[in-house]
Amino acid sequence: MHELGIVFYIIRDVKQAAQxxxxxxxxxxxxxxxxxxxxxxxxxxxxxxxxxxxxxxxRGAALKVNLLPAVSYCEDCGKEYPTVTxxxxxxFCGSGHTYLKTGNEVEIKEIEV
Amino acid sequence: MTDPIxxxxxxxxxxxxxxxxxxxxRGQLKEKGVYLLNLMSSPGSGKTTTLIRTIGLxxxxxxxxxxxxxxxxxxxxVIIREATGIESIQLHTGGMCHLDAxxxxxxxxxxxxxxxxxxILENVGNLVxxxxxxxxxxxxxxxxxxxxxxxxxxxxxxxFSVCDVVVIxxxxxxxxxxFNLEKCREYIRMRNPKATVIPICAKTGEGxxxxxxxxxxxxxxxxxx
Numbered sequence: 001m002h003e004l005g006i007v008f009y010i011i012r013d014v015k016q017a018a019q020x021x022x023x024x025x026x027x028x029x030x031x032x033x034x035x036x037x038x039x040x041x042x043x044x045x046x047x048x049x050x051x052x053x054x055x056x057x058x059r060g061a062a063l064k065v066n067l068l069p070a071v072s073y074c075e076d077c078g079k080e081y082p083t084v085t086x087x088x089x090x091x092f093c094g095s096g097h098t099y100l101k102t103g104n105e106v107e108i109k110e111i112e113v
Numbered sequence: 114m115t116d117p118i119x120x121x122x123x124x125x126x127x128x129x130x131x132x133x134x135x136x137x138x139r140g141q142l143k144e145k146g147v148y149l150l151n152l153m154s155s156p157g158s159g160k161t162t163t164l165i166r167t168i169g170l171x172x173x174x175x176x177x178x179x180x181x182x183x184x185x186x187x188x189x190x191v192i193i194r195e196a197t198g199i200e201s202i203q204l205h206t207g208g209m210c211h212l213d214a215x216x217x218x219x220x221x222x223x224x225x226x227x228x229x230x231x232x233i234l235e236n237v238g239n240l241v242x243x244x245x246x247x248x249x250x251x252x253x254x255x256x257x258x259x260x261x262x263x264x265x266x267x268x269x270x271x272x273f274s275v276c277d278v279v280v281i282x283x284x285x286x287x288x289x290x291x292f293n294l295e296k297c298r299e300y301i302r303m304r305n306p307k308a309t310v311i312p313i314c315a316k317t318g319e320g321x322x323x324x325x326x327x328x329x330x331x332x333x334x335x336x337x338x
Contacts, residue, residue, distance in 0.1 A: 002242040005209045009127040021121055038241065038271075088270070088303075096303060108123040 003043040006106060007051045011058065013108055018057055021113075028062040028112040034105040035070040036083055070103025131246055134214035138221070138249030145226045148332040149217075149234060151250035153272065156238030158258040159282040161189050162315040163324075164233060168197045170325040175230040175332060180204055180220040182212045182237050189235065200224055211242035214249040231332050240265070244272040251335055252277050259283040259292045266300035273304035280324055281312045 014029055029048075033039050045063050052058040070083035074090035075097040081090060083103055090098050126132075142149050154160050161181075168177055179201040181189040190203035204220045206212060217234060224232060234250060236243040255276045257265055260283060266273040273279065279301050281294065298310050311327065313320035 002210045002245065005211065005213070005242070005246075006127055009130070013123070013125060013127060013130070017121060017123055023121070027118060038245065105126070106128060107126050110120050110122045110124075112118050112120050 003039060004047045004051070006039060006044065007047040010048070010063075010108060011051060011055060014111055015055070015057060017108075017111060018113070023111075023113045024057070026058050026061045026111050026113055028064055029058075030064045030066065030109040030112070032066050032068055032105045032107040032109045034068045034103040036100065036103045037106050039106055041065040041067065066109065068102060068105055071101045072098045073101045074098045128246070131213050131215070134218065135247035135249040138214055138218050139251065142226070142249070142251060143335070146336045147221075147226045147229050147232060148252075148335045149221070149232045149248075149250040150328065150331075151234050151236055151243075151248045151253045152256070153236045153240070153243045153253065153276070154238060154256040155240055155258070155261055158238070158256045158261065159315045160235050160238070160256055161192055163256060163280065163282060163313065163321070164193060164235065165196045166315050166318055166321040167325050167328065168193075168199060168233075170322060171231070171329060172197060172199055175329065176228055177231045177233065178202075178224040178229050180217075180224065180232065180234045182206055182216075182220075182235060184208060184210075184237065206237060210237055210239050211246050212236055212248055213246045217248040217250070230336070231328070240269040240272045244269070244275050252331060254278045254280065256280045256282050257297070259286050259290050262290075263292045263294070263297035263300065266297070266304050270304050273301055273308070276305065276308060278309045278311065278324075278327065281310065282315055284312050284319065285314045285317055 018026060033041055048063040052061055071080050072083040073080050074095055076095035077093040079092045083100060088098055089096055152160055177199050179193050182204045184206055187203035190201045193201040202223055234248060253276045255272060257279060301308050301310055311324045313324055
């Protein structure tokens with residue numbers, strides 16, 4: 001729902017990294033996006049196209065998204081399970097004492113220059 | 114010949130800078146003894162009415178300012194100023210669905226932190242995005258109103274897990290809605306066992322004194338800690 005705001009953050013970070021590495025043109029930015037991060041990859045790439053093309057450094061640069069699966073851990077039985085299918089309740093023992101191990105990432109993995 | 118593609122590894126969360134800005138801002142607030150409350154909710158849950166009532170109870174004892182964040186218009190800032198007489202400014206998010214720490218800092222620079230005890234940030238009405246961004250506030254609070262339904266903690270788990278206090282507003286219409294207060298408390302506890310739940314009716318004023326004294330206690334603790 002806030003993909004445009006996130007795109008502005010990405011642009012800020014990529015500009016900074018480009019400056020640090022003396023890069024004048026970026027070809028692609030690779031993101032790691034968790035399955036339950038609330039970021040919708042399609043919206044993110046749409047917002048990216050609009051905003052990135054306004055920057056000399058990023059004009060035409062692709063935004064590639066690696067979708068990372070969401071995995072939860074059950075503190076009561078020690079097992080892991082896919083979060084999207086089962087939510088907060090452990091499918092093995094029915095406990096609600098679970099937490100998200102991975103799947104919440106919104107991370108810039110790398111840039112291709 | 115084209116240059117070969119070079120990959121520069123970054124491995125950085127896009128929220129890292131905001132989290133850092135938020136920590137710095139909280140440090141400044143601590144130094145100056147100013148308590149910043151980030152108030153979130155859906156549109157129409159009664160944030161502004163609740164604030165007017167609460168400020169009415171506290172304004173003789175605390176120096177208060179309000180920052181209203183909206184995508185557009187300044188209706189809320191004007192209403193607060195006219196109803197309470199305290200300083201109230203409007204922040205525009207420029208189309209964005211939330212405030213971040215940098216926007217919050219700019220707002221605080223505008224109201225000035227020197228002669229204040231409490232600043233209330235009324236965030237954009239939305240249960241999704243504002244929960245993701247640390248504004249630098251000392252405490253996150255939210256208002257859930259009865260017509261929205263008691264199942265909201267299940268549907269918006271992140272919002273409820275980041276809030277230290279949940280105010281349940283519009284209790285006067287409880288008889289007309291299938292809203293189970295006990296069930297709602299239970300759902301809130303599932304998301305955040307430490308959350309304080311305060312039922313109020315901003316329209317009649319019922320329960321607002323409980324919220325106001327909770328807030329006053331928080332401000333005093335923050336200054337003394």
